[in-house]
Amino acid sequence: MNFNLSEEHLAVKEAARDFAQNELLPGIVERDNEARFPAEQVKKMGELGFLGMMVSPDYGGGGMDTVSYVLAMEEISKIDASASVIMSVNNSLVCYGLEAFGTEEQKQTYLTRLATGETLGAFCLSEPEAGSDATSQATTAEDKGDYYLVNGTKNWITNGNSSGICLVIAQTDREKKHRGINCLIVEKGTPGFVVGKKEDKMGIRASDTHSLLFTDVKIPKENRIGEDGFGFKFAMSTLNGGRIGIAAQALGIAAGAYELALKYSQERKSFGKQIFEHQAIQFKLAEMATKIEAARLLVYKAARLKDEHKDYIQAAAMAKLFASEIAMWATTEAVQIHGGYGYVKEFHVERLMRDAKITQIYEGTSEIQKLVIARELIR
Ligand code: CAA
Numbered sequence: 001m002n003f004n005l006s007e008e009h010l011a012v013k014e015a016a017r018d019f020a021q022n023e024l025l026p027g028i029v030e031r032d033n034e035a036r037f038p039a040e041q042v043k044k045m046g047e048l049g050f051l052g053m054m055v056s057p058d059y060g061g062g063g064m065d066t067v068s069y070v071l072a073m074e075e076i077s078k079i080d081a082s083a084s085v086i087m088s089v090n091n092s093l094v095c096y097g098l099e100a101f102g103t104e105e106q107k108q109t110y111l112t113r114l115a116t117g118e119t120l121g122a123f124c125l126s127e128p129e130a131g132s133d134a135t136s137q138a139t140t141a142e143d144k145g146d147y148y149l150v151n152g153t154k155n156w157i158t159n160g161n162s163s164g165i166c167l168v169i170a171q172t173d174r175e176k177k178h179r180g181i182n183c184l185i186v187e188k189g190t191p192g193f194v195v196g197k198k199e200d201k202m203g204i205r206a207s208d209t210h211s212l213l214f215t216d217v218k219i220p221k222e223n224r225i226g227e228d229g230f231g232f233k234f235a236m237s238t239l240n241g242g243r244i245g246i247a248a249q250a251l252g253i254a255a256g257a258y259e260l261a262l263k264y265s266q267e268r269k270s271f272g273k274q275i276f277e278h279q280a281i282q283f284k285l286a287e288m289a290t291k292i293e294a295a296r297l298l299v300y301k302a303a304r305l306k307d308e309h310k311d312y313i314q315a316a317a318m319a320k321l322f323a324s325e326i327a328m329w330a331t332t333e334a335v336q337i338h339g340g341y342g343y344v345k346e347f348h349v350e351r352l353m354r355d356a357k358i359t360q361i362y363e364g365t366s367e368i369q370k371l372v373i374a375r376e377l378i379r
Helices: 007-024 028-034 039-047 066-079 081-101 104-115 174-180 231-267 279-307 313-343 349-358 366-377
Strands: 120-124 140-143 147-158 163-171 181-187 193-198 209-220
Touching (some): 007 039, 039 081, 066 081, 066 231, 066 279, 081 104, 081 120, 081 147, 081 163, 081 349, 147 181, 163 209, 163 231, 174 181, 181 231, 231 279, 231 313, 231 349, 279 313, 313 349, 313 366
Parallel strands (some): 120 163
Antiparallel strands (some): 140 147, 163 181, 193 209
16 A cells, blocks of 8 residues: 655645644633634634535535545644544535535535535434434434424534534434434524534533434425435445544544653753653653554555545544544653643643543444444454
8 A cells, every 4th residue: 555645645734734833723722721612713724625625626625635634634633633523524524425425406505615614514413312322313304295304302413503504314214223214404594403502521622512402393305315214324434434534633632742742851851861861751752653653554544445445444443443542542641741741731731632532432432443343354
């Protein structure tokens, strides 16, 4: 497999790094403290093309490959994992799902607005009683002839308040189990659709995570994605790509913490020398650099497979499983290297450690990734 990056790839990486340093770093501690959505920064992400990176230019996107996307995700996540989850959900769950499976009319109406950042998208699968067990949908989309009547509650929805367009998964025919599930495009402002409670989270605090409530919401049939009953397959297929985005996010969080720890180790002195001179610290940094590089190769591999239209289900699950475990471990090590300073907010590593945890949970927990990998072993 070719892991060489092209000139274009390097330019995307640099642009994302500059954006993160110049636009996301200022005010990040305050946004985290106040759980304040980075509205201004997200607007700039749209202007710079970070919100529809892989979408065809025909629909207002950047027409880039998945490798470019993971490079940008890594750089942005090194600084601000709240901004990168907003970006990831919009790119790899909502835009990808609409472009791959939507009708031409759906793409013209919704995808162009999402790809340019005119509005954000949300992917609404999880429910109070359906997280890992995603086929157990309690939200219903009753078939009423020319429209669906949607009732139910979605939980932990990223971009829950800030999005204008939501992809809502709901059960139409319970007898058909997962083959009776549909995905509907639902716009904010549709009567009966209300944004519920905002979650007070451990990490990625500046991203807005809400429950969404649907009471007798009428959605026209033309807003269904794919054939009747395609909704669960749609969710699973979209999540395969989403997991590459979250793997890249986890990689970025780990690499960001490592870069801070490496720098600190050359500034801080103890026992008469830079702490980097202590073998205990060298060993930690060497191990971090090695495992982060291994995670990076898994992420690149999954992205390359997707770009080459090869099967990437297992590669995406492996990348997410490994990168998220490394993110949790490396950020904890980075806090340890910083000692007391690592435990306070202005040194950033404690935030990265809190942010890392969610990468082991959303878009399929580590346990679900192992299940996906194991199933592929005998497929
Ligand atoms: N890719 C494509 N299709 C898949 C698939 C995959 N990875 N996994 C399952 N499917 C298909 C199966 O082929 C099957 O289809 P057929 O019946 O037509 O053959 C169908 O889906 C049902 O699959 P299973 O019988 O395997 O269903 P299951 O209930 O045993 O297991 C699961 C499914 C893998 C556990 C699945 O429920 C799952 O992935 N759960 C995790 C859900 C998840 O990732 N949630 C994240 C929420 S979104 C989010 O976090 C976004 C955010 O805001 C950041």
